[in-house]
Amino acid sequence: MVDPLRRDILLHRGIFVAVALALIFIRLMPMGGLPGTLPGPDLLMCLILAWLLRRPDYLPALLIVAMVLLEDLLLMRPPGLWAALMLVGTEFLRSRIALTRELSFVVEWLFMAALMLAMFLGYRLILAVTFLPQVAFGYALAQVLASILFYPVVVWLSHVTLGVHKPGMGEVDEMGRRL
Amino acid sequence: MARNRTSPEEFARPIRRILIGLLAILLLALFMLWRIDSPRVERFRTALVDRVVPSFDWMLLPVTKAGDMVKGFQSYTKLYEQNQDLRQELQQMRVWKEAALRLEQENAKLLDLNQVRLDPKLTHITGVVLADSGSPFRQSVLLNVGARDGIRDGWAAMDGIGLVGRISGVGRRTARVILLTDSNSRIPVVIEPSGQRALLSGDNTAAPPLEFIEKPDMIRPGDQVVTSGDGGVFPAGLLVGAVAQGPDRRLRVRLSADYERLEFLRVLRSHDLEPLTDPGGLVAAPVPTEPYGPAPVPEAEVNAEAAEAGQDG
Numbered sequence: 001m002v003d004p005l006r007r008d009i010l011l012h013r014g015i016f017v018a019v020a021l022a023l024i025f026i027r028l029m030p031m032g033g034l035p036g037t038l039p040g041p042d043l044l045m046c047l048i049l050a051w052l053l054r055r056p057d058y059l060p061a062l063l064i065v066a067m068v069l070l071e072d073l074l075l076m077r078p079p080g081l082w083a084a085l086m087l088v089g090t091e092f093l094r095s096r097i098a099l100t101r102e103l104s105f106v107v108e109w110l111f112m113a114a115l116m117l118a119m120f121l122g123y124r125l126i127l128a129v130t131f132l133p134q135v136a137f138g139y140a141l142a143q144v145l146a147s148i149l150f151y152p153v154v155v156w157l158s159h160v161t162l163g164v165h166k167p168g169m170g171e172v173d174e175m176g177r178r179l
Numbered sequence: 180m181a182r183n184r185t186s187p188e189e190f191a192r193p194i195r196r197i198l199i200g201l202l203a204i205l206l207l208a209l210f211m212l213w214r215i216d217s218p219r220v221e222r223f224r225t226a227l228v229d230r231v232v233p234s235f236d237w238m239l240l241p242v243t244k245a246g247d248m249v250k251g252f253q254s255y256t257k258l259y260e261q262n263q264d265l266r267q268e269l270q271q272m273r274v275w276k277e278a279a280l281r282l283e284q285e286n287a288k289l290l291d292l293n294q295v296r297l298d299p300k301l302t303h304i305t306g307v308v309l310a311d312s313g314s315p316f317r318q319s320v321l322l323n324v325g326a327r328d329g330i331r332d333g334w335a336a337m338d339g340i341g342l343v344g345r346i347s348g349v350g351r352r353t354a355r356v357i358l359l360t361d362s363n364s365r366i367p368v369v370i371e372p373s374g375q376r377a378l379l380s381g382d383n384t385a386a387p388p389l390e391f392i393e394k395p396d397m398i399r400p401g402d403q404v405v406t407s408g409d410g411g412v413f414p415a416g417l418l419v420g421a422v423a424q425g426p427d428r429r430l431r432v433r434l435s436a437d438y439e440r441l442e443f444l445r446v447l448r449s450h451d452l453e454p455l456t457d458p459g460g461l462v463a464a465p466v467p468t469e470p471y472g473p474a475p476v477p478e479a480e481v482n483a484e485a486a487e488a489g490q491d492g
Contacts, residue, residue, distance in 0.1 A: 025235055027313035029243050030320060030441065039315035061199055065206065073224050074231065075313040080209035087203050130214050133362065135316040135383070143315070 012058045015162060016051065020044055020067040024074055039139070041146035044071060045119075046154040048090060049112055054158075054166050056094050064090055081126060089119045101166060105152075113148045120144045221348065229350025232310050232321060239310060247440070303337075303445040304328055309353065318361035318383065319344070320441055325352045333413075335406070335447045341418045341435025342366070342406060343444055356444065359387055359419070359434060367409040368419055368432075373397040376407055379419065379432055386423060386431040400424045404432050414449045 023044050044067065052059050068083040093100070093115065100108060120141070127134050134140070158164040213220040232239075254261070306322035324330055326349050334346045336356045344364065348355040357364050364381035368389070375397055377389040392398065402422045408415025420434040 024313070025238065026242075028232065028310040028321075029239060029246065030308045030311045037315070061202065065202060069206070073227055076224075076317050076319065077314065078210055079213050079220060079224065080206040084203050084206035084210065087199065087206065091199055126210075132214070135362075139383075140316070 009057055012055070012162070012164070013060075013063060016047075016059065016063065017067065019047060020071075023047070024071050028074065039143040039146065041150040042143060043147075043150065043154065044068070045086070045116065046147055046151045047158070048086065049093065049115070050151065050155045050158055051164055052090050052093055053097070053100055053108065053112075054164050056097055058164070059090070061087060061091065061094075078127070078132065082123060085119045085122055085126075088122075089115055105155075109148075109151060112151055116144055116147055225348045225350045225353075225355070228321065228355075229325065229353045233323065233352050236309065236323075303447050304330065305443055305445050306354070307443055308441050316362075316383065318358040318364075318381065319347075320356050320358065320444075322354045322356060322444060322446070323352065324446065325350045325354045327351055329448070330354045330446055334449055335413050335417060336444045337417060337447065338436045338441060338444055340437070341420060343436045343438075343441065345413075346446060354446070358438070360385065360438070366413070366419070367407045368404050369407040369415075370398050370422060371403040371405060373402065376409070379404070385438070386425065386433050388425075389422070389430045389432060392430065395430060398422055398430060400430075414447055417447075 048059065048064055048068075052064075065083050065087050068086045069080065071077075072079045072082055100111065103111065124134065124137070124140070209220075304324055306324035306328075308320045309323050310321040312319040322330075322336070330346060330349050332346055332349055336343045336346060342359065344356040344358040344361070345366070346354050347357045358381070359366060359379060360381045360383060362381055362383045364379075364387070366379045368377055368379045369375070370377060370389075370392075373394075375392055375394060377392045379387055380390050381387045389398075389404075400421075400423050404419040404422060406413050406415055406417040406419060418435050420432040420436075423431050423433045425431045
């Protein structure tokens with residue numbers, strides 16, 4: 001006897017895990033990926049940010065950290081660092097949900113672009129402070145720019161196929177409170 | 180909006196903030212642990228990859244095959260040109276094949292005459308490429324052979340023609356190959372025919388540059404690059420590629436291995452070289468191991484000599 005709203009949240013969390021796993025494994029496929037080609041977008045980051053802004057209750061912090069940490073470990077990145085930055089970035093966003101709800105999409109997009117760039121710079125900074133070898137700046141920046149470009153696509157796809165959208169006026173959560 | 184929230188929320192919020200802070204500190208601690216004691220965390224990562232990736236084998240293989248089919252379909256449009264090129268190439272190859280056969284026979288004869296003993300222990304294990312590194316900034320592949328097949332760190336991996344990379348990280352069922360193009364890859368090479376030694380250091384481009392060349396004037400584009408075997412881990416004489424000069428006048432290597440379709444890789448078993456610790460018999464007086472002629476030697480002396488020889492051996 002799970003009530004429909006609770007079930008909706010659980011369902012979407014399950015979908016998120018499935019989509020995130022699929023994204024990681026698509027990246028692991030041994031297909032091309034020749035050195036020197038332009039890096040594609042970080043779709044998992046786009047997905048997390050897009051969903052979080054719309055329905056923060058779908059993505060608890062632990063779930064985000066678990067998926068990003070798994071990605072860190074499987075893709076041979078320094079473990080934990082990107083996960084920590086994603087956690088800080090998403091918490092920053094989560095505490096400003098009430099502010100971002102009224103934004104038009106273009107402003108939201110700019111806001112997200114700034115957030116992605118900030119996380120990217122933070123990542124580079126920490127790598128530099130710990131004396132780790134880094135990829136050339138422009139080359140790594142290309143990935144962030146690709147992510148920014150793909151963000152609207154991810155938003156549109158998750159709205160059309162999975163119905164992830166900002167809560168409307170009269171929607172209530174499982175305890176009957178307004179969202 | 181906040182007025183509608185019931186009171187438990189107000190107590191939960193600071194606690195949640197503390198927990199989030201703890202989680203962030205935990206993640207950063209993991210990162211610092213990796214930075215300080217990398218082998219331990221890398222071993223954990225290898226074990227995780229070993230557990231996770233092969234269990235998705237059923238999904239990885241068909242999708243990869245489908246992707247290859249799409250690529251193949253695109254190349255149908257260029258079928259005619261390809262056919263012509265291949266015919267021409269085949270013609271040239273026939274000439275080479277004749278030459279190679281002749282040379283092989285000659286070589287075998289000469290080796291036989293000289294009684295040269297080649298290293299017979301170079302055997303290989305073939306593995307299938309399971310997965311990529313998944314990131315455009317790292318160049319490595321995951322093979323489906325691992326410690327249970329006897330794979331060890333540092334062994335060379337080749338495709339049919341040339342060197343592809345080096346084993347780095349072995350799990351029970353999987354092994355990771357760092358490709359020559361990865362920015363962490365450094366391989367000692369020799370440039371034939373001049374015999375110049377150099378270091379092939381990957382820099383995340385398709386043609387890695389040669390570094391530390393003693394006399395760059397003696398090297399021409401088109402020269403062959405093979406491994407030198409310096410350092411003792413890699414077998415010597417594996418084909419790597421051909422020298423080419425980039426637009427920035429740096430000497431680079433066009434790799435022989437077909438990096439676009441890495442499917443099966445051979446991992447060469449290279450056995451540990453026995454280190455030479457014995458200074459040899461030249462320093463001390465040579466010990467005759469077998470007496471010449473039927474010289475009458477007292478039995479006790481023979482025994483002592485035999486014992487000494489046994490110790491030396």
